[in-house]
Amino acid sequence: MRSVAKGAAGRTARLCRPEYPAIAPLAAPPAAPRGAVPAGAVSDRALPLNEILIGDTIAQMAALPAGSVDLVFADPPYNLQLGGELKRPDESRVDAVDDHWDQFESFAAYDAFTRAWLLAARRALKPNGTMFVIGSYHNIFRVGALMQDLGFWILNDIVWRKANPMPNFRGRRFTNAHETLIWAARSADSKYTFNYEALKAGNEDVQVRSDWLFPLCTGQERLKDEKGRKLHPTQKPEALLARVLLSSTKPGDVVLDPFFGSGTTGAVAKRLRRSFIGIEREETYAEAARARIAAVEPLPEEALVAPPSAREAPRVAFSALVERGFVTPGAELTDAKGRFRAVVRADGTISLADSPNVGSIHRVGALAQGAEACNGWTFWHVEEEGRRHPIDILRARLRAEMGIAAE
Amino acid sequence: MRSVAKGAAGRTARLCRPEYPAIAPLAAPPAAPRGAVPAGAVSDRALPLNEILIGDTIAQMAALPAGSVDLVFADPPYNLQLGGELKRPDESRVDAVDDHWDQFESFAAYDAFTRAWLLAARRALKPNGTMFVIGSYHNIFRVGALMQDLGFWILNDIVWRKANPMPNFRGRRFTNAHETLIWAARSADSKYTFNYEALKAGNEDVQVRSDWLFPLCTGQERLKDEKGRKLHPTQKPEALLARVLLSSTKPGDVVLDPFFGSGTTGAVAKRLRRSFIGIEREETYAEAARARIAAVEPLPEEALVAPPSAREAPRVAFSALVERGFVTPGAELTDAKGRFRAVVRADGTISLADSPNVGSIHRVGALAQGAEACNGWTFWHVEEEGRRHPIDILRARLRAEMGIAAE
DNA sequence: TGAACGGATGAATCCTACA
């Protein structure tokens, strides 16, 4: 209790000055948005936006005003139950997640913990808010059942298919090649946010499915400690968080992450001009997360403008390139001769320069030329090292990288 | 209770005459196979093989001998509003799902039903048996949590990615493009069947992952009623069942399907020369399933022979190689690069050069490298005609000579 | 400069026959 009170007190002084400017009211007004909120359910107390609260996540959530966040993204302990150590065929040791925070005495203990943080998160959610929880077969069934018991309304279960999972070294099971996300509304009657058109437009004009393919978080993206070892055992890829936030929030929305860890949620939220509230028990992680987030540059607002309404039927096609970093939101596209220019947006649509037109690469290409139709993949070009390439080659690169995994 | 007794009595007369011949003993002997079974746990009563039992699935399972089936494949009802079997433990009926209370009541009823059939299935399983359960986000979390509570040991959760899912018409969610299977052993110490090598060999020599891609059951495969409408609402594709059976059973094994429906499990079991026990409440479905299964031709036995598996090959001691003259005492062994040397001794041990260490090929190999363990068969090499071969090929020669290598 | 190669590593409930 002490730490909660202290955290709350320490916060209030800074609340009016978030670390970086909140979103310009482009699409949705930032104040009191998103549907009616029952009187009394929401405190007027300001939120500790874009901060990391240190301490017990349940207590910290309890100290937040009720009904105040638009989205919860939670990556709770998985309660792995590992036996001895596991070695690869070459006798090297697998660096398993054996941290103390992942150890629970029993299913009952894990359930009690899960129930408590789920309740606290549900309290913090706006009535129309939604929540993502990620887990593996070790814990996700318990989490899902408890969510249903507590009144959450499951909208989808989503499969993160790992492009490069760790193999099964002993050949005794199927390669554990995915994790599961549960996406749920606070209740069955929530009027939740789902950016259907933008997602579809960024996915070759096909609805986004419940199975997502992303590589693990490795290489440059993976945070390292001073000795070059991974800083956090379970850092999630930014591409995964980007799809989560782009699908279920608007610019300016508030995202709560009760298991903040290395701060992926905060970094992506800042880049996409959402606000975040992180809760983390270990100061070491929080410190690294702060530095990480400070280095993030929010995308240009034009890259995040809410997509056109369904009636305007955007025809877009390349959000995967954006999510995966093959094109940067804000990057400029031109036609082969440089007569037309457009800017890439984070959701995979593009906006034509000197005009209000926003839409898919195909539609905006047609608009620019005054033509009825246009293949955006060959019409639009990016400049790399002084040379213009059609964006189709970026798509080819992505396909090459995905290899067989993309099927 | 009446139906149970009747079902059991009606069965016994036919039990000794399965519909089609049981498997020839290709890979595994059909009688009393697959590990020790605690005395008293298994009844000697014959099983109703390759039949469809009509009636309540829990009662019918309870009438089966305990510890008698190798695999359970279960496709339980997903929908909480299915009515019928959804009753409270006191047999009162559950009202419509309107508000939270009823929702809770409904979940409780579903849980009670699930727990009951899971317990009955677990009782029917051999100690080393495994179970697959398929479901969607509506029910799979409850099923999975209950399985863990009842002592099942989850081996994998598997995602059936639908190649051609039904689109989401209202555009309010991600396309629900997958279903989840849970694969679990009866208990954590089960010595379960997993045909790792065969699966890998059939998958471009890469181990099979936890995400499987199959089309829905449509077209010719989909059973139709006399009016041309689909006979059963949730008929599963045979390809899915084939992978389930091929991964976790041997020819001749007994597969129990407590929600038999249109009989996909039976049809695939027959084709793959496994035996099945189906339980189905509705005679209409059972009738169609019987006709369907009768038309199935079992695959030729040669098509079902398991590929050789190093794990299952008979053990050959290194001393046997020495005794049989495949290696001469005093011969020199080296590692692949010739950095370490050892001398073969007459008793099948080896001694490391320039050291007092004597022991098995494995122990001395580990010692030489300073490793904890070592597979001496692949580590140590002999020189023949100027070329180095791992001593494993000498073992293969001995096995060939013994006539075992064919299997 | 680039290709080729070797080493490292990722939320992992990862063996089994025999004494």
Added chain:
DNA sequence: ATGTAGGATTCATCCGTTC
């Protein structure tokens, strides 16, 4: 039941070094 020893087992990707 428990301990000991035999011996079977990995995919995609990134990074640094070598050729």
